[in-house]
Amino acid sequence: MAKFYGIGTGPGDSELLTVKGKKTLEMIDCLYTPEPKKKGKSLALSIVSPYLPETLEIKQRHFPMVNDLSEKENAWNDIANEILEEVKAGKNVGFITLGDPMVYSTYSYLLERLSDHIETETIPGISSFCSMSNALQIPLVMDEETYSVVPATASENVINTALETFSTVIIMKVSIELPKIKKLLEEKGLLASSVLISNASMEDEKIIMGLEDLDETERISYFSTIIVYKTRKI
Amino acid sequence: MAKFYGIGTGPGDSELLTVKGKKTLEMIDCLYTPEPKKKGKSLALSIVSPYLPETLEIKQRHFPMVNDLSEKENAWNDIANEILEEVKAGKNVGFITLGDPMVYSTYSYLLERLSDHIETETIPGISSFCSMSNALQIPLVMDEETYSVVPATASENVINTALETFSTVIIMKVSIELPKIKKLLEEKGLLASSVLISNASMEDEKIIMGLEDLDETERISYFSTIIVYKTRKI
The missing domain is CATH 3.40.1010.10 (Tetrapyrrole methylase, N-terminal domain)
Known part of the structure; x- marks a missing residue:
């Protein structure tokens, strides 16, 4: 049929x-x-x-x-x-x-x-953040760890709870929300534990390890995701 | 090389x-x-x-x-x-x-x-919960929604925060933790919104939609995952 x-x-x-x-x-x-x-x-x-x-x-x-x-x-x-x-x-x-x-x-x-x-x-298909963590070869979760996926457009309250509770936090659709996300990561002291990837697995893939020096007013690709690795050295 | x-x-x-x-x-x-x-x-x-x-x-x-x-x-x-x-x-x-x-x-x-x-x-490879949601054809997340992945062995506190904060919660490695998980879902009134899948995508795949009648002392497969869909009809 x-x-x-x-x-x-x-x-x-x-x-x-x-x-x-x-x-x-x-x-x-x-x-x-x-x-x-x-x-x-x-x-x-x-x-x-x-x-x-x-x-x-x-x-x-x-x-x-x-x-x-x-x-x-x-x-x-x-x-x-x-x-x-x-x-x-x-x-x-x-x-x-x-x-x-x-x-x-x-x-x-x-x-x-x-x-x-x-x-x-x-x-099913491979999600971009899954491909990203494999390209970085940094595990999303091991043993008893936890992770969460939030869109950058979610409320500050939800993003903060995720950053406080989970071992690894994936922030999707960052795009124009970069200034807000950078502020929240900075408040939690997590900029150095964060990786920004644009155009994952594509020819023009761009990876920024550690976001301390990232200019938040920079125009980034629509396909940009941040992985916050709270329990890993990046 | x-x-x-x-x-x-x-x-x-x-x-x-x-x-x-x-x-x-x-x-x-x-x-x-x-x-x-x-x-x-x-x-x-x-x-x-x-x-x-x-x-x-x-x-x-x-x-x-x-x-x-x-x-x-x-x-x-x-x-x-x-x-x-x-x-x-x-x-x-x-x-x-x-x-x-x-x-x-x-x-x-x-x-x-x-x-x-x-x-x-x-x-990268397809995770079991990703395959499960595709088999069910029930989206994990849409628009502004969020999801989180926790192992059933995580603390009650972490699992409760996940259930309170996220639209969809995936509880992995349920196995012998089923009684604990069932209790936490019951306390939050979420048994009817939960799906248990064992051996996802395999020949002996087993799906239980709504966990109200599930005997928590039942021996379930090592490869069992629960998806809690807080914002969907299942």
Whole structure:
């Protein structure tokens, strides 16, 4: 029976796709992918491009990144309806999403519109912070340790609780929130224990070990994450 | 130059290995793997077995699971020395570890004994809880949400803070700690929001949605994880 497949592409390096993700891309009839903000190829599409059969039909669709919820919902509804029709017509349809589909992905909004109506399957991917800690070769957690993942847009209260309670704290989507995050890390004396990584596993990956000298007004990549290693030497 | 490669196998399904992990297994000269506790094949080895060249030399080594730190350290030293000699002699050596190498893996102890002496590379893997949320198709985090990962052996205080502060809480290595965890979830009224998964992505995977009726004295698999979804209907 035809199905809808959500596929996590991993963080950037094409080889960090799973074997299952690769096999799925080779068998589907049609692939949906988020349209890039600027002209050019979508990042998710670049990652999987080595595995796509030449004949695969690719449909880029625009997901508005705006504050207006109804504008976003309209787009999700339209794209979900389009996918629904294709799967009902017997096509196996894929959708690619950066990192892991269950971690901060717009894919969730498509899935909740589809899963009651057609068969769906979701294939995990490597999260950017996971790839980062492997590239650094500094363990996220050992033995009795704990870690937490917070978006930089979370409240100061939540970020402070995370920094106080957990061995390792991952702060995602840093971007324009860098001044706030730098202030919170400074207050806790954690700047020297923090690593900033932009564009993890990509060709233009950038790693800053220790954030004491980082200019917080610097414009950093949209794909920037901080790992705070409270219990390691970095 | 010869290298030491740590490879995350993912949670259990062979197809959840990364393409990079697969390619590395195909090119190394020798593979080290933890010896199973009982006789039979190691789980990590079963996961990667579809990709291993017939001629690949496989060395199972015993990692003692005991409280005596010096016994464990002796074993890590011996295995690290053996690997060191092989890499120095020009062999590319691999080591496989369940899930992701940077998340609760004994691999960390080998790596810290090797990384100053030889070239090392670590290849990420899908963590069991990540595979679980994808199998359930229930997002771990959306938008401003947060999640945390704690071992069931952590203090009640840490687990309670996690349950109070984060949208989603992943409790790993539940096993014999089930009575304690069930009590903490009950106190917070979170039993109905919790999912227990044993042997994620394996053939004998077992999923219990909502833990109100779970007998906490039941013997559960060593590979059991609870996801507490505070903000989702499960």
